[in-house]
Amino acid sequence: MRATTWILLFFSAYAFAQHAVSGVVKDADTGRPLAFATISEGKNENRITDVDGKFTISAKTRINKISVSYVGYQKKEITLRGEKFVAVQLSSALKSLDPVTLHQGQDPAIGIIRKAIASKSANNPQQKLRTFQFKSYNKLIVTANPDSIDGAIDSVFIRKSDGSQIAKPDSSSFRFKKLISSQHLFQMEKVSDFQFSGRRLKETVRGIRMSGFDKPVYEVVAFNLQSFSVYDNKYELFETKYNSPIARDAFSDYYYHLLDTVAVGGRQTYLVYFFPKRKYRKTGLQGLLYIDCENYAVAKAVMRLKTVLDVTATHEFEYLPDEKIWFPTNKEFKIVKGRNDEDIKILGETFQFDADGTDKKRKKQSSDFTYLQSKSWYFDRQYNQRVTISRSSVTMHVKDDAVHRTEDFWRQFRKDSLDSRSRQTYIALDSIVKKEKVETKLRIGRRLINGYVPVGAIDIDLRYLLSFNNYEGFRLGFGGVTNDRFSEKYRMEGYTAYGTKDGNFKYNIGAAARIGKFSNSWIGGAYTDDVREIASTSFAIDKRVFKLYDPRPINLSTFYAYQSWRGYIETRIIPKTESIWQLSRSVIEPKFSYIYQVDGKNYTRFNMTTAMVSLQWNPFSDFMQTPTGKIEIEKRYPKFTFQFTKSLPGILDNDFDFGKVDFRTEYQKKYLNGQKTAVFLEAGYAFGDVPLTHLYNTSPNSLTKDKVLQRLTLAGKNSFETMYFNEFFSSRYVMLQLKHGFNRVTLLRKVRPSLVLVSRMGWGDMERPEQHIGIAYKTLDKGYFESGIELNQIFKGFGLSGFYRYGPNQLPRFEDNISVKLSFILDFGI
Structure with missing residues (x-):
């Protein structure tokens, strides 16, 4: 027995x-x-x-x-x-895939791909299905294979001043192998619900767990490693868009070669290899498409990019006989170090690469073996059933309780059980992050980039510390705003400043309360006593941008003082917009020789009571709603900004009846070769009785000096570099700027300028010019034109630019039309 x-x-x-x-x-x-x-x-x-x-x-x-x-x-x-x-x-x-021999019509893959492109609408789940929904489990790790690492302790030789050498033990590989044998470097898990209806796909994150962080870094959660669909004309891989191998115009970018016929899910498929044509060889996609022999749908896809990084994205599908469609079941993304001719520096750390086509040998570092892997499983799929998508204006919604899920929740949805290394990763990194105060450093770093230094419950605003202009002289100040440590529902803000030249104090104080969490709506009020550049176009909705220096105000000398009360509502309640709705009452006093005449009355000081709405609309961007607010996770262009201001006659001693309409749009296009084209258009129209202080000067940035070098100052942003201050004023205007930036060119080892071609043009007019007395100016009715070259980041962020003024407003002396400017770009290496 x-x-x-x-x-x-x-x-x-x-x-x-x-x-x-x-x-x-x-x-x-x-x-x-x-x-x-x-x-x-x-x-x-x-x-x-x-x-x-x-x-x-x-x-x-x-x-x-x-x-x-x-x-x-x-x-x-x-x-x-x-x-x-x-x-x-x-x-x-x-050698059998030589592009010279792969002309259209010779390889049967060409006909297969043509049919796949023609059948996209019949095979794309987001076009053929009315609705679908499913759950997803995603696991992302950054790790290395311990077996690939030599754990021996080597020696590092150091040359002394007398020419002799000493050896010191190098145990970095040993320590790295020991670490990676027990845990990963980073790990994240995510459980989501996906819903598709009305051509919109929304992800609702039900659970998120990020090693080392009590509160996840939401920008990492939103990072788009690969496209959801392989049928889009632009395929996204590692936050960069590439022309898809089955795009309508794919034959202009790719060659195709039929390798074999293989079975996938019990159905025969054509295995087609695609690779970029010669001009895109270094930056284009290559990979495999498994095309169904019957309906020419994609049954599996492998997209690969081999440059500085070696990136592979895989999409797998399951055939649904009832719907007669291949539906995605999982996707996988892998990224490892690739090959490049030179080392690359990112965030201060240098990554070394083997040079292409050489036999250069070097000892491999730990980063050579490190890789990132992300895999998603789709399950509980439902098709063509009623789906209701709430708050469809956001592409991704992280639930408030997503970061507080228990282990029972994760066991229920986890499709890849955690091995000992994965379990240890959470334990080890949670301990390390707390010990090193990583979350605190991350919070401080985020605020520093935006110009704040957090001190307890207050973020000190660096832009108020020191500045200079020709009216105030050196402007010394201090200011800040309360943060979430003070309250998540209330905030207070303010600043005070002193001008060493004008000898006056300026200040602001304000408070607000949040009245809507999802829409991030705030209601508040503020009082300000300060000065401002005359005729400057200002959009109230513009986000605060921190600069180490602000070049234009350095040369300004004409300001107006204002004391202003305002009440406002900030909200994002309208989909894909941010807006401010405001009522204000201001007392305005020009600080230059100026009289404004209205109906025979002279004004040197005036009252304004106005209502204003300022709105920014990003219709093509994607947004993520998090427990801490809304984030723009995918910036797409064009973007539009509108602002309408109307005075309120007879209210609080308002002096003038007028209105202003302001508009701005921005567009950017990035190319695979690293170049970028940008278009900037701004326009404004003021009607009624509007004093010069509130008209338009179209952002001049040149001094009235005889010599070119005397006008050598710092370049501005979207400003006319050859236009003199106070040279032109308009009650209506339009300004267009075109920029095209090329890749950085290496002249010397540390001299790598970025060449940018720039053209600007403006048109404007002035209604009732006789009302403005005391300042001489011209109008832009004949147009204004300048073009130039920017050589940015020549050395350590510093650059040089030169512009030339031409057209109807060209000046008689040749050198007066030339402007040379210094520039500075703060480069964080990201």
């Missing part, structure tokens, strides 16, 4: 035993490992090699044969005779 029991146990164990084969795949010519090569065994699921070309494949029966394939290499079949480890070398097959 006892023997029988042992025999039964033996055969039971044998029945459930897994036969496994491990190995490594390398390039036969170079010996370099091939990451993400495909390993298949019979009818079992395919496996993909890791970043070091290593793999393990298992089955319930003995494995007799495996096949190994990799894009651009000859497929190889290996017969096994009991081996547990195999080293596979693949020979290049790229």
